[in-house]
Amino acid sequence: MRNERAFELESITVHYGHARALEDVDLHVAEGEVVALLGDNGAGKSTLLKVMSGAHRPTAGRIHAHGAEVDFRSPKDAAAAGVQMVYQDLALVDAMDIAANLSLGREHVVKGPLGRLGVLDRRRMRKESQAELDALGVRTAPMTRPVELLSGGQRQVVAIARAAARLGERGVLLLDEPTAALGHEQTELVEDLIRALAVKGTAIVIVTHNLPLAMAVSDRVVVLNRGRKVGDIATSLADQDRVVSWITGAAVQGD
Structure with a gap:
């Protein structure tokens, strides 16, 4: 059910010396919910994502995954809790094909002596990669096509699909x-x-x-301004002009 919270941040604060990146930020996302995190440059969005993905540890505050408090010391800890992050650079290997990129870190080797030498079972990897994309109902290009020959949208789909395949059930995707x-x-x-x-x-x-994009795909909009949360509203109730005023700092929720 959608009302079960998959991930929750409570009073997250991040200071770098005397500089304040985040101050007392609460955020939650439920299973099956899409939350758009908005804000101008320097609002704290990237810092908050890094806290959620385990790349940064907060100065103060608590993190819960599926109701259990967690302490992420690295992205590996976040991944173990079912959290995957897709960065802007996508971290794809251009010279490798789609299947190899989708299988990165989960490669299969052939059976027998060649497997002991590390020879990959590319046929199996392509079959499983195609099945993963089919399960998501998306089409990109043949599994044998190198990523460097894909369009920007196709590359983004491959990166997101790869992260989704590593989530398992009830995962959190950033x-x-x-x-x-x-x-x-x-x-x-x-x-x-x-x-x-x-x-x-x-x-x-x-x-x-x-x-x-945020208004089209999200269920809820959260706005940061100068490290503080200034808006949190269901997208169906959001007025775009008001959201813009929160982003620019002209208003906060409740004004």
Whole structure:
């Protein structure tokens, strides 16, 4: 059910010496919910994502995954708790094909002596990779196509699908500017994948400067300004002009 919280931040504060990056920020995302995390440059969005992904430890505050308090000391800890992050650079290997990128870190070797020498079972990897994409209802290109030959939207889909495959059930997916520099049709590919993952129960947090994207795919909008949360509202109730005023600092929720 959607009302079960998959991930929750409570009073998260991050200070770098005397500089304040985040101050007393609360945020939660439920299973099957898409939360758009908005804010101007320097608002604290990337820092909050890094806290959620285990890349940064907060100065103060608590993190809960599926109701249990967790202490992320590294991205590996976050991954073990079912949290995957897709950064803007995507971390794809351009010279490798789609299947190899989707299987990265989960490769299969052939049976027998060649397997002991590390020879990969590419046929199995391609079959499983295609099945993963089919389960998400998305199409990119043949599994044998090198990533360097894909469009920006196709590359983004591969990166998101790879993270989704590592989530398992009831996972949390963090997306950093997933449609940056994409055209309209390519953005639609990413939007469709986000919706498909939410239907499967994945909790998703998207950092984006693309307000139309945020309004189109999210269930809730959270706005940061200068390290503080100034807005948190169901997208269906959100007025775009008011959201912009929160982003710019002209208003806070309740004004």
